Amino acid sequence: MPEMLDKKIIITYITKSGEKLAKIIKDRVFKNATLKKLGSGQHEVFFEEAFRNYDAVIAIMAVGIVVRGISKYLKDKTTDPAVIVIDEKGKFVISLLSGHLGGANEITEFISKRIKALPVITTSSDLNNYPAIDVYAKRSGYIISDKNLYKKLVMEMLDGKKIPVYLEDDEDDSFFQNNPFKILKDINEFKKRRSPKIYVGVRKTDSQTLHLISKKLVLGMGFHRGIDEKSLFEFTSGVFTAHSLWLSAVSKIATIDKRKGEAGFERFAKKLKAEVFYFSEGELKEVKLFEESKKVLKYHNVGNISETCAYLAGNGGKILVPKIRGGNITICVSKERYL
Numbered sequence: 001m002p003e004m005l006d007k008k009i010i011i012t013y014i015t016k017s018g019e020k021l022a023k024i025i026k027d028r029v030f031k032n033a034t035l036k037k038l039g040s041g042q043h044e045v046f047f048e049e050a051f052r053n054y055d056a057v058i059a060i061m062a063v064g065i066v067v068r069g070i071s072k073y074l075k076d077k078t079t080d081p082a083v084i085v086i087d088e089k090g091k092f093v094i095s096l097l098s099g100h101l102g103g104a105n106e107i108t109e110f111i112s113k114r115i116k117a118l119p120v121i122t123t124s125s126d127l128n129n130y131p132a133i134d135v136y137a138k139r140s141g142y143i144i145s146d147k148n149l150y151k152k153l154v155m156e157m158l159d160g161k162k163i164p165v166y167l168e169d170d171e172d173d174s175f176f177q178n179n180p181f182k183i184l185k186d187i188n189e190f191k192k193r194r195s196p197k198i199y200v201g202v203r204k205t206d207s208q209t210l211h212l213i214s215k216k217l218v219l220g221m222g223f224h225r226g227i228d229e230k231s232l233f234e235f236t237s238g239v240f241t242a243h244s245l246w247l248s249a250v251s252k253i254a255t256i257d258k259r260k261g262e263a264g265f266e267r268f269a270k271k272l273k274a275e276v277f278y279f280s281e282g283e284l285k286e287v288k289l290f291e292e293s294k295k296v297l298k299y300h301n302v303g304n305i306s307e308t309c310a311y312l313a314g315n316g317g318k319i320l321v322p323k324i325r326g327g328n329i330t331i332c333v334s335k336e337r338y339l
Contacts, residue, residue, distance in 0.1 A: 007055035007056055007103075008034075008053065008054045008055045008056075009030045009032070009033040009034070009054060009055060009056045009057075009058065010033060010034045010035075010036055010050055010054045010056075010057055010058070011025055011026060011030070011033050011034070011035050011036070011058040011059075011060065012035075012036045012037070012038055012046065012050070012057065012058070012059050012060065012061075013035075013036075013037060013038070013059075013060040013061065013088070014037070014038050014060075014061050014065075014088075015061075015088055017088040017089065018060035018061060018088040019035075019037060021060050021086065021088060021089075021090050021115070022035050022058075022060055023035070024090075024115060025058065025086075025111060025114070025115065028114045028115070029110060029111055029114050030058075033058070034054075038061075043065065043068070043069040044069060044072070046069070047066075047069040047070050047072075047073055048072070048073055050081070051070070051073040051080070051081055054081055055081050055082065055102070055103075056081055056082040056083075056084065056102065056103065056104070056107060057070075057081055057082070057083050057084070058084045058086065058107070058111070059083065059084070059085050059086070060085075060086045060087075060088055061085070061088070062087075063085050063094065063096065066083065066085050066096060067096075070083060070097065074097070077098060077100075077101055077102075077134075078101055078147075080097055080098045080102060081097075081098060081102055082095075082097065082098045082102035082103050082104035082107055083096045083097035083098065083102075083104060084096060084104055084107055084108055084111070086111070086117070090115050090116075090117050091117055091118060092117060092118050092120055093108045093111050093112045093115075093117045093118070093119050093120065094108070094120040095107075095108040095119070095120065095121045095122070095123070100123065100132045100134050100135045101134050101135065101138055105121050105123060108120070108121060109121075133150070133153075133154070133198075133212075134150070136175050137212055140172075140175075141214070141215055142200070142212040142213060142214055142215075143212070143213040143215070143246075143248050143249075144210070144211075144212065144213075145210060145211035145212075145213055145246075146210060146211075149195075149196065149208070149209075149210045150210055152195075152196055153195075153196035153197075153198070153210050156196050157180045157196075160180070161180065161196075162179075162180055162181070162182045163180055163181050163182065163196060163197060163198060164181075164182050164184055164190055164193040164197040164198070165181045165182065165183050165184065165197065165198045165199075165200065166183075166184050166185075166187060166190040166197075166198070166199050166200070167183065167200040167201065168200065168201030168202065168203070168214075170216075170335075171200045171201055171214065176198075176200075181198075191205065191206075195208040195209060195210075196210060197209055197210070198210050198211075198212060199211050199212070200212045200214065201213075201214055202214055202216055202217050202245055202246055202249040202320075202335065203244050203245060203246070204244045204245065204246060205244075211246070213246045213248055213249050214249060215248075215249055215250070215251040216249060216251060216335055216336045217245065217246075217249040217250045217251065217252075217320070217333055217334070217335060217336070218250070218251065218252045218253075218254065218310050218313045218314035218317065218333070218334045218335070218336050219236065219250050219252070219253045219254070219272075219274070219310065219331060219332075219333055220254050220255070220305070220306040220307055220308065220309035220310025220311070220313065220331065220332040220333075220334065221253060221254070221255045221265070221305075221306055221309065221329070221330070221331050221332075222255065222256070222296065222305035222306045222309075222329070222330040222331075223255070223259065223262075223265065223328055223329045223330070224328040225259070225262065226262075226264070227262065227264045227265060227328060227329065228264040229263075229264045229265075229267040229268045229271065231264070231327070231328075231329065232264060232265065232268040232329060233268055233271065235326045235327070235329050235331070236268075236329075236331055238326075239321060239324055239326075239331060239333075240333075243320070243321050243333070245320070245321070245333065247272065248272070250272050250274045251274055251275065251336065252274055252275050252276075252277055252313045252314070252336065253265075253268075253269045253272065253274045253275070253276055253277070253313075254276070254277035254278070254279060254309035254310065254312065254313035255277075255278060255279075255305065255306075255309055256278065256279060256280075256281070256284065256300060256302070256305050256309070257278040257279060257280050257281075258281075258300065259278070260278050277309070277312075277313045279308070279309055279312055279313075281300065281301055281302050283312065284302045284304070284305065284308045284309070284312075285302055287304075287308045287311060287312065289307075289308075289311065290304040290307040290308055290311075290323070291303075291304065291323075292304050304323075305330070306323050306330045306331055306332040307319065307322065307323050307332040309332070310332040310333060310334040311334060313334075313336075314334035314335065314336040314337060315336060315337045315338070316337050317334045317335045317336045317337035318334060318335050318337070319332065319333070319334050320333045320334060320335055321333035
């Protein structure tokens, strides 16, 4: 809940009783929340603006009013804000929308305790005491590979099916220790199992497996000046596909500091949502682990850029894809080591 206290929250109401309850919730729970009274005919405009500008909407009014008000603006469970409805007497707190990823269930429970109301939560995983994978993924920094596969997996899970899980060596398995999961240690045995199943890590297996993709890959790059984003993306995508790695697993991109300000490179890094690192000639020269190129040494006074950058940005992590060159681009992929 502490992270929700930092979110942008708006509490809206219609009546005097609703206003009184809104002020109590603001005082006891969300001290930085915005209060907003809704007048006649303001509902549509209010919910449109609230969905665009707030992380959570707490509406003290009838459920029907809220349902009609938000219906036009629903998009996706990963982007819609949390919507919580409370009756003006404060008897019931209802998690209406984005219970898991938006945090509505958590907010509902928290408010209920503070105002001594009855929480109303209807998400199946909560009712059946099953873990919410989407919440776990969000909190742990994983990317869910396929929304449709995820929905199918949840339905199977709620029907009592055991879900096979394979985790790469450096992934935490504590979340998967209990029902409805079965952790498999042998990758070949895992591949034989029918879907739905879960693979946790940076590698791709097949299109019928749900992957929880960990942002642990580091991309070391060398390239000529004036390189464009498209060339970087196409070449890197091809290398990642050939090595069964998720491009979305890249968390860091590194190169020599002489390439600072290259627009194509910076746009490429932004596209991958990766943190950029630049290393100086002196920093690169300190690492003596990789084969040097005479050509690179001639132009940069250092004999290896891509592998050394991947190694340094990854805190000395394992090299998964050694240096590969294509045209004016050289890349290397490492897996970050956590210190």
